[in-house]
Amino acid sequence: MLTMFTRATALSLLLLGAAGCKDKKTEPAPAADPKIADPQPTEQASPPAPTPASSGVASIAIPHALSTSTDILTGGQPTEEHLTLAKSNGVKVVVNLRTAAEEKDYATEPKKVEELGMKYVHIPIDSKTGEGLNEENAKKLATLLAEKPAIIHCGSGQRVGALFALKAFYVDGATPDVALQTGKDNGLSKPELEKIVVDIMAKKKG
16 A cells, blocks of 8 residues: 555655656756856967168268268268269269378279269368368359259268358358358368368358
8 A cells, every 4th residue: 555655655745856846947058157258369470671771872881971961971981892882873973072182092993983864073182281171162053952862971071061061051051050050961070170160261251
């Protein structure tokens, strides 16, 4: 009797459990945790654009080279290789401020410049006495610069800066202070030569 009751009870419980399973709604799968989601590939940043190399006359590495203009280069004595580069960069005129006493250092320059089809101009200026630093040569320089691209050089760039200072003073109408700064921007730094330039401008002003 007890066994039959137990079996009946077990059967009832089994039927109730089956019915409960039918009524139970299927729960949706839990959403993936964004913190543990598969990482997405990040877009690589584009590499910075390369900085363009110097071009034109500024790319010609003569000694003590300075270029305050895109088509004017000042400095020291160029080699034949520099002159060849000058031609390929469109230079039209090469101005040499070295004296005849220094000719051994630039003996082949005039011929090389002319062979390359550029104009060669010699304006001798003495680095110690300042002879050649005058209004006439300052105006001559201004005229030559109209034929740019141009290279103006001496032995180290000092005399070039001095003549540029006088060109600023005599031709451009700059004050002595501004003219002197123009000279420094183009290679003038020796105190002795600076004094010569200042004295020349003082005489003109007086």
